[in-house]
Amino acid sequence: MKQSMMFIPTLREVPADADVKSHQLLLRAGFIRQNSAGVYTFLPLGKKVLQKVEQIVREEMDRAGAVEMFMPALQLAELWQESGRWYSYGPEMMRVKDRHNRDFAMGPTHEEMITSLVRDEVNSYKKLPLTLYQIQTKFRDEKRPRFGLLRGKEFIMKDAYSFHSSFESLDDVYEKLYEAYSNVFSRCGLNFRAVIADSGAMGGKDTHEFMVLSEIGEDTIAYSDSSSYAANVEMAPVITTYEKSQSSQDELQKLDTPGQKSIEEVSTFLSVSPEQCLKSIMFKVDDQFVLVVVRGDHEINDVKIKNIFNASVVELATAEETKTTLGPVGSLGPINVPGSLKIIADHAVQYIVNGVCGANVEGVHFTGVNPDRDIENVQYEDVRFIIEGDPSPDGKGTIVFAKGIEVGHVFKLGTRYSEAMNATFLDENGKSKPMIMGCYGIGVSRTVAAIAEQFNDENGLVWPQAVSPFDLHLIVVNPKQDDQKGLADELYTILNDKFEVLYDDRQERPGVKFADSDLMGLPIRITVGKKAGEGVIELKVRSTGEVLEITTENLIETIEKYIVK
Amino acid sequence: MKQSMMFIPTLREVPADADVKSHQLLLRAGFIRQNSAGVYTFLPLGKKVLQKVEQIVREEMDRAGAVEMFMPALQLAELWQESGRWYSYGPEMMRVKDRHNRDFAMGPTHEEMITSLVRDEVNSYKKLPLTLYQIQTKFRDEKRPRFGLLRGKEFIMKDAYSFHSSFESLDDVYEKLYEAYSNVFSRCGLNFRAVIADSGAMGGKDTHEFMVLSEIGEDTIAYSDSSSYAANVEMAPVITTYEKSQSSQDELQKLDTPGQKSIEEVSTFLSVSPEQCLKSIMFKVDDQFVLVVVRGDHEINDVKIKNIFNASVVELATAEETKTTLGPVGSLGPINVPGSLKIIADHAVQYIVNGVCGANVEGVHFTGVNPDRDIENVQYEDVRFIIEGDPSPDGKGTIVFAKGIEVGHVFKLGTRYSEAMNATFLDENGKSKPMIMGCYGIGVSRTVAAIAEQFNDENGLVWPQAVSPFDLHLIVVNPKQDDQKGLADELYTILNDKFEVLYDDRQERPGVKFADSDLMGLPIRITVGKKAGEGVIELKVRSTGEVLEITTENLIETIEKYIVK
Incomplete structure (x- = not known):
């Protein structure tokens, strides 16, 4: 493709409202343009990357036995009313009326539509x-x-749905698609991890998120430094052993701690470490109040509380509710608590010797707290967030943290939608059962950004070959010089047979051409310059900066060392 | 692809609400399903055809030098307000508000968006x-x-836009894309014509529609029986010579014709042919009344009136307006008309001898009308619709009519959008000028239906190879017979290397398999049945019904006679 015919508007300046590298560089290198907040056009280069990622997704999905189809964006409200999500989805779902005043959702996802399609056509386990x-x-x-x-209002997604007559069949397809997803992100060149995730409100069982590791990621991943274990930080169980100090137990004592509320304040005031403190917080679990206690240096993970109680909603009690139930926020503690109030404490609490906790009276704390002796009616559970340095839950290595961008999600839905929407089949015995479902998403346009986020340097983007808009950037330094122009035109014809070539034939200064070329980040640059008359050209590898001066005779075999077609 | 893994729900019955062949068969053969009025899902087979058509479009667009990109559906209202179409588009444009109450159009087309993108990035003729x-x-x-x-609410389109610094450059690209469109529809196997069309409200100049010939088409095409001339019927000029009868001219006479209004009534009442009658109708052309006269057997073409007057709006005058201006509807005529009223008559009228027309008095007509003698202040113009039998306007052959489905449209927009949206460039002399634009559309999903409409028989669809979802349908008659199953499995592996194969491995009765196969309409069917043990199989050509019994050794070379890869 000749660059003069393409539409690649590059920018020298970093756009003011672009905070992250991928956003800045995709704008600057002329891959995308914003049309309105969260709504983007893929310019020709961006479209090419998108198509390459789509093609990789397609190939891996097909290989895993999935079949492509294409559903519309406009979805009748009635479908979403059947599942109940018309009411629960909230303002994230865009809604539109047609000229006959019928309500439609502009599909944020397609569980309802696919379930209704399959329900209407499939009725047997066969x-x-x-x-x-799609x-x-x-x-x-x-x-x-x-x-x-990375977070748009209109974006491109690959969404897949599977339908089964048994959980074994779901497990089988889940595993195949997990594998397919790993292949997709590997082929895109990404550094990623498949992470155990929260099945959340979806009500399913197994679920993994595919996370591209990146400092700008909005999720924290806890992973093992020496195994493949990785989980969303809120999903990682803490499996550890604590040791009790051998100090003798002091007496329980009340002390005035005027104005000291936070762990930091109390521990400084009393000259004890945060590890010696008990952090007590009142939660409302569905309609019940629960006092949750963790060690002062730990944080409470409310997903774990939710799971312990199998609750629908877990939230912090208000200051008012806390005071009425037990005592003032900042001076709470698990000692001398009414029997009717449930206390859940983290395992680590049990191993504190001569600790400190609030006395449920404003500005008063206990010292010499020894939980086994002093706390009654307590249930010890795993309720804290895992932290770096904890042992990995699979017993192999130590936990470290990383930030991740979610690019994929595989999910065992079970019968959430088939039951609500009456998608049933007859089994081998002629018995009607709800279909068992899985759903599987890849953020395709988000994956493009995630690649840009992982592959760049101070001069611009550095595309992995598999997803690069072109393989080669052919540059003629001065197209007004006949020998340069002649050789470049000739090479363009020859190279185009074997590779995807972007040919910078523009009448621009060499500095502009090279800067644009670095910004765009194609894997290999071929420069035809002053030595064109001798048949000598320059090859530069974008990722390493390696520069070779070669003759035209060796050109293709040299390129083939870098570009595998 | 194994049929058991695909989702191909076929129907035995013709769906009640499907009126045309393509709709019926695409539903019955499991290519599409309706989600709501005008909104369809492409099931796996339908998606495959769609992809093949898209790929053909892509290849031909690329070859013509166009570059692919991808714009969003959500378009800020402000853009459409700049062009004025936010107000003029009417209820066909779906509009949606986001959570911040901003107005968006759900793109029915993208002139505004592309013009704004190019305006912001391009400023030089270079x-x-x-x-x-896209x-x-x-x-x-x-x-x-x-x-x-064919006429949906949500559909897939290829839309292209070109930007130029000169009209010559627009002409050049228009011609290239005209050629590309011809190639696209030829490769899809369609019987089509490129037709001169009405530039209508768009204000452009040249425009052609690509029409697939079909009885269910909503447009009428007038084309030459012996040249490539073709036009939308309203666009075809009438270039013909009339002969005057040699009869002597009678005297003008008033006759009572009580209750006789239509040409049919008057000609029957007076025993003259419709050709002898003058049909006079009052129009309002912008704010001026105009009496338009054609021969009784001709129809008035108001596009031609519009062009004669270079008018914005041409409409029939109301009965009331007609009466006030001249006389009662049904008794109008061009004789003794006030000099202030403009009269336009078709050329054919001038050649009438001893004709009949209304006398502008209720129930009274003139006979013995001889226009050159009796009608004053008349301007003769081409104002009628062309009819079958007229000479072709290019001087070659005779006009015949056909119905067409519009699948493509190429259009010289000129500066309609660039002026309204201030999309300018600096020319060679540093002078700012509005960009000159063209736009070019292909209804991609509509093309799929148009192909289905042209290629079917009483048993189902008959896909041309280039757009068929698969090349071959491999059928095992009885998969429970080991020799049949074994041979079919083996052939599947072998054929899959060279062709796209759909393998019907289902446990269904042979009758069901064959009926489904005919419905789906893949070009070649390979049947493995009772003679599997002898290595003998059947090859059937869907389009001709030709059946060959062949041995497995000859299979590939026999298929290659029909399928070109």
Whole structure:
């Protein structure tokens, strides 16, 4: 492709409202443009990367036995009313009326639509399993779209749905798609981890998120430094042993601690370490108040509280509710608590010797707290967040943290939608059962941004070959010089047969051409300059900066060392 | 692909609400399903055809020098306010508000968005011309969606836009894309014509529609029986010579014709042919009344009136307005008309001898009308619709009519959008000028339906190879017979290397398999049945019904006679 015919508007300045590298560079290198908040155009270079990622997704999905189809964006409200999500989805779902005043959702996802399609056509176990996918535009009206393609209002997603007559069949397809996802992100060149995730409100069981490691990620991943274990930080169990200090137990004593509320304040005031303190916080678990206690240096993980109680909603009690139930916020503690109040304490608490906790009276704390002796009616559980340095839950190595960008999600839905929408089949015995479902998403446009986020340097983007818009950037330094122009034109024809070539034939200064070329970040640059007359040209490898001066005779075999077609 | 893994729900019955063949068969053969009026899902087979058509479009657009990009569906209202179309587009444009109450159009087309993108990035003639395209989902809230994919509310379109610094450059790209469109529809196997069309409200100049010939088409095409001339019927000029009868001219006479109004009534009452009658109708052309006269057997073409007067609006005068201006509807005529009233008559009228026309008095007509003698202040123009039998306007052959489905449209927009939206460039002399634009559309999903409409028989669809979802349908008659199953499995592996194969491995009765196969309409069917043990199989050509019994050794070379890869 001749660059003069393409539309690649590059920018010298960093756009003011672009906070992250991928957003800045995709704008500057002319891959995308913003149309409105969270809504982007893929310019020709961006579209090429998008297509390459789509093609990789397609190949891996097909290989895993999934079948492509294409559903519309406009979805009748009635479908979403059947599942109940018309009411629960909230303002993230864009809604539109047609000229006959019928309500439609602009599909943020397609569980309802696919379930209704399969329900209407499949009624026997003989036609299951079925795994269907599409690559399609989705609409989600984010409160605060940001980071360019990473969190948009209109974006491109691959969504897949599987239908089964048994959980074994679901497990089988789940595993195949997990594998397919790993292949997709590996082929894109990404440094990623498959992470155990929260099945949350979806009500399913197994679920993994595929996270691209990046400082700008909005999720924290806890992973082992010496195994493949990785989990969203809120999902990682703490499996550890604590040691009790051998100090003798002091007496329980009340001390005035006027104005000292936080762990930091209390521990400084009493000259004890945060590890010696008990952090006590009142929660409302569905309609019940629960006092949760962790060690002063630990944080409470409310997903774990939710799971312990199998609760729908877990939230902090208000200051008012806390005071009425037990005592003032900042002076709470688990000693001498009414029997009716449930106390959950983290395992680490049990091993504190001569600790400190609030006395449920404003400005008063206990010292000499020894939980086994002093706390009654307590239930010890794993309720804290895992921290760096904890042992990995799989028993192999130590936990370290990383930030991640979620690019994929595989999810065992179970019968959440098939039951609500009456998608049933007849089993071998003629008995009607709800279909068992899985759903599987890849943020395709987000993956493009994640690649840009991982592959760049101070001069611009550095595309991995598999997803680069072109393999080669052919540059003629001075197209007004006949020998340069002649050789470059000739090489363009020859190289175009074997590689995807972007040919910078523009009448621009060499400095502009080289700067644009670095910004765009194609894997190999071929420069035809002053030595064109001698048949000598320059090859530069974008990722390493390696520069070779070669003759035209060796050109193709040299390129083939770097570019595998 | 194994059929058991695909989702191909076929129907035995013709769906009640499907009026046309393509709609019926695409539903019955499991290619599409309706989600709501005018909104369809492409099931796996339908998606495959769609992808093949898209790929053909892509290849031909690329070859013509156009560059692919991808714009969003959500378009800020402000853009449409700049062009004025936010107010003029009407209810066909779907509009949606986001959570911050901002107005968006759900793109029915992208002139505004592309013009704003190019305006913001291109400012010199050096960066022109530029031809950009996308294949994307469009939304148009049709009053009455119908005919399945032919007129939908959500559909897939290829839209292209070109930007130029001169009209010569526009002409050049227009011609290239005209050629590309011809190639696209030829490769899809379609019987089509490129037709001169009405530039209508768009204000442009040249425009052609690509029409697939079909009885269910909503447009009438007038084309030459012996040249490539073809035009939308309203656009075809009448270039013909009339002969005057040699009869002597009678005297003008008033006759009572009580209750006789239509040409049919008057000609029957007076025993003259419709050709002898003058049909006079009052129009309002912008704010001026005009009496338009054609021969009784001809119809008035108001596009021609509009062009004669270079008018914005041409409409029939009301009965009331007609009466006040001249006389009662049904008794109008061009004789003794006030000099202030403009009269336009078709050329054919001038050649009438001893004709009949209304006398502008209720129930009274003139006979013995001889226009040159009796009609004053008349201007003779081409104002009638062309009819079958007229000479072709290019002087070659005779006009015949056909119905057409519009699948493509190329259009010289000129500066309609660039002026309204201030998309300018600096020319060679540093002078600022509005960019000159073209736009070019292909209804991609509509093309799929148009192909289905042209290629079917009483048993189902008959896909041309280039757009068929698969090349071959491999059928094992009885998969429970080991020799049949074994041979079919083996052939599947072998054939899959060279062709795209759909393998019907289902446990279904042979009758069901064959009926489904005919419905789906893949070009070649390979049947493995009772003679599997002898290595003998059957090859059937879907389009001709030709059946060959062949041995497995000859299989590939026999298939290659029909399928060109």
